[in-house]
Amino acid sequence: MTRKLVWSLLLCLTQLATLPGCLHLPYFSSTTSESPKKTDGDTGANFIEREPKHPVDIAPPIPPDEHFAGLAQVSGTTPKALGPILLPPPRTAIDLLREQASASKKPGADQTAVVTVEGAPPLKGARGQKTPLPTLEKKAEYPFLLALHCMIEKRHDEALQHLRAYDRETQEFFLRLMPVLLHVMQKPISELSLVEIALVNQQLRDAEIISRARCELAVNTLRFCKQVRGYGAYEPLPDNHTFVSGTKSRLGDEVHVYAELKNLRSEKTKDGVYLTRLASRLELKNAAGKKIWSRSFDRVDQPQVRRAPVNDFHKDFRFFVPAIPPGTYQLTVQVVDETNAGQRRVASKSLDFRVTPAAN
Known part of the structure; x- marks a missing residue:
């Protein structure tokens, strides 16, 4: 009976290299022939043996005289209870970079630095890593948008400076439209009074005069x-x-x-x-x-x-x-x-x- 228990223990230990890190291993006691009770949530000697969710490859057993020769020579002993064994997850690119940052820290420094890595390329063979998306450079804003922003903040002189990036006719065209846009942004058309509507129409007619000269006769x-x-x-x-x-x-x-x-x-x-x-x-x-x-x-x-x-x-x-x-x-x-x-x-x-x- 003791010999069978020893060989069972050796077989279980040789399969640990291929089991997931989150899978618990049961043990068997030599004092009784009854199967261990399965109690959900039990953290003691008895616990539920769970099947892995994904297929697990079983490696061939290693001869007992290579790694556990000392244990095999002890006759009549009972293996001690083994707690849950968790395999460490594979290290990622971010883990390696953080280790390098910790190693490069000067001795005696009492401040803890937090290293943030953005878009680090994944290591070859690393799991759960996605290829970072390419970053696009932000385009410069159009002078008209900058001028409109200045007009909203009542910085009229700066607005005129931005509009100087355009030719004379385009400047006049924008100067006719900007008051209309600002007026409608602050107050919906449905709420404009008759006087305000007349002013809006006049500004639009002035803008039309500028563009009409460019149209076909x-x-x-x-x-x-x-x-x-x-x-x-x-x-x-x-x-x-x-x-x-x-x-x-x-x-x-x-x-x-x-x-x-x-x-x-x-x-x-x-x-x-x-x-x-x-x-x-x-x-x-x-x-x-x-x-x-x-x-x-x-x-x-x-x-x-x-x-x-x-x-x-x-x-x-x-x-x-x-x-x-x-x-x-x-x-x-x-x-x-x-x-x-x-x-x-x-x-x-x-x-x-x-x-x-x-x-x-």
């Missing part, structure tokens, strides 16, 4: 009309309307051409008025594309003068049908915005122009 509407009273107030003629041609002895029908222009530029003068310089031209071409008639309107040296920037603008071009053969022609209206000589913009649009002969 366009002729939005072009119609033959019976009468033109103003912007959007006109009486159009039918699309298939025909005009009577002129002769050598008499003029043809009078033609009213209504044109709506968009994105005109206005230049503010020292007197506080706004100037817009336009050059317009009408041309008639036959079916072969040959120009048979043309006429110029407006003069650059006689600009449009307004007390406010040009927004809704229209032209009423009038002329008499020249002495041309009957047929269908193409009437083209060309408008040139020359308010800024360095940024000349051109827009054009065409209509079918039907002509009938004059009655004898």
Whole structure:
């Protein structure tokens, strides 16, 4: 009986190298043949033998004469009770670095240093280590955001310094928008009074004036009309309307051409008025594309003068049908915005122009 107990103990001890650190090992007493009682939570001689959660490889037993020869030679002795044996967990990269930091500490130093390691590469073969994510450099903030932050803190001079990173037109554009943003940040639009809404709209219109000058000049509407009273107030003629041609002895029908222009530029003068310089031209071409008639309107040296920037603008071009053969022609209206000589913009649009002969 004693020999069997000794060999059982040797077999258990040789398997410790492969068991998890948290697994408890039971022992058996030689004084009784009964199995040990399993009491949950027992920390004494008897405890629950738990199966490992993961498969455990069992190493081949080591001959008793190599490591436990002395124990095998003692006859009739009972092994002492062995408490729970825990295998130490594998050391990680952070453990090694902390040991190096402790070893490099000067002798006699009475202060305890705390070493924090961020993004340390894991050791080869270490478990539970994740590859650190790459760190991205923080981009510098845009000057506009810095200026807006200064405006919120009422540091207006610093805000202007940040805006100087942009060109003159961009600075003016931001200066129109920033008061609107600050106003809405402090008070929702639904709570703004009529006066506050009017101020917000004015700031937005001023910003639109700056951006409008960069937009493409366009002729939005072009119609033959019976009468033109103003912007959007006109009486159009039918699309298939025909005009009577002129002769050598008499003029043809009078033609009213209504044109709506968009994105005109206005230049503010020292007197506080706004100037817009336009050059317009009408041309008639036959079916072969040959120009048979043309006429110029407006003069650059006689600009449009307004007390406010040009927004809704229209032209009423009038002329008499020249002495041309009957047929269908193409009437083209060309408008040139020359308010800024360095940024000349051109827009054009065409209509079918039907002509009938004059009655004898």
